[in-house]
Amino acid sequence: MPGKNNSNIPEVVVQRLPQYVRALTQLHNRNIEVVSSKELGDALGVTPVQIRKDLSYFGRFGKQGRGYNVVFLLQELRHVLGLDKQWTAAVIGIGRLGSAILSYPGFGQEGFNMVAAFDSAPLGIGSRIGELIVQNIDELERTVKSKAIDIVIIAVPAEQAQSVTDRVVKCRVKAILNYAPIKVQVPSDVRVREIDPVLALQSMTFHLKSLHD
């Protein structure tokens, strides 16, 4: 039974909310003031009832016969997701990938501020990437504390990903974005999201295969 502010929210719902936020932001930028679940759904390839049901877990944001006030719903959802705060993130592994992540402006624009960069190779340590100096991974524990890092982004090779993750977990970090092509194991109170384009491709070839042969 959906109700306000309860933590029995299905994870799949939580993972859809950011999409709603993004779509609402676009509508807002186009000066659209009101939107129906139908319109929002069309923009996202989701059914209207899916959206209404998802929203109902958090409150009654709409007006019957009318729809949702874009600004209001946006505010509410951003608050629900904690997107009205700033978050601090650190990147571990400053190779090609790590550097690309650090210089991608999209994170900062959404309130995810890169405040530290770590590597283990003596070569890169001390070099500057944007505003940050690459630190030795040995300083991880200290820096996570001193900079109150909320999220760690892992961009090390697969072989090192688990041991780096273990260190990160020991620092009491509860959110990890993992770019390494390996599924890292963490305690159940730590969230991990995987960014894994190769896996994504490999699940599409299943369908391609049955197509042309």
Add this chain to the structure above:
Amino acid sequence: MPGKNNSNIPEVVVQRLPQYVRALTQLHNRNIEVVSSKELGDALGVTPVQIRKDLSYFGRFGKQGRGYNVVFLLQELRHVLGLDKQWTAAVIGIGRLGSAILSYPGFGQEGFNMVAAFDSAPLGIGSRIGELIVQNIDELERTVKSKAIDIVIIAVPAEQAQSVTDRVVKCRVKAILNYAPIKVQVPSDVRVREIDPVLALQSMTFHLKSLHD
């Protein structure tokens, strides 16, 4: 009722298979010849019965009391997923992200060969990235045909993503890997996978929020 070679395979199963393939490859590299669903599950954070059930959609690959022959299961799954073939891919949008994708060796290692690169900005067109010359996007249709491109990787800004996607779809490409931060709409016979680290972070903050306040 699970059975051999039927296309009523749940999508969620298809999306787990590549993980199994990866884990099995690692086991193989460590010269491990036999693995139980329990062991495989532990390595992946999945229950053993999940694995057995998933595999049962495609055949009976194990031996009771013993487990699965690693090499055999690997072959079978790679075949099921079409990973025993080579695939051709093109990247559209050769900015920082697109260049990083083109120079990432992980795709080629897994049989995904980058055979073309496109951009719309006259500046980059004609420049060389690795083995490829960046082509004008106008050559898309011709090149998709001539190089028999299976998969298109979209790395253009959000604003252009939908129109580029529409062009790609018109070329009869059935698989798209989308790095643009927007959910593109496609006909139901086209598969899209989204690579969207910001969305991933935004669904984690929901949990972080309730943590420390």
Add this chain to the structure above:
DNA sequence: GCGTGTGAAGATATTCACAGCC
């Protein structure tokens, strides 16, 4: 005895259908 394979049961997630309000 051990571990697979799988119907049946249980849990989750989505969709339907409609009451209620603007």
Add this chain to the structure above:
DNA sequence: GGCTGTGAATATCTTCACACGC
């Protein structure tokens, strides 16, 4: 009339429990 919010129904996914083969 149009659109939300939501119990109930349905569909999908996961887990249980156990028969069977090595």
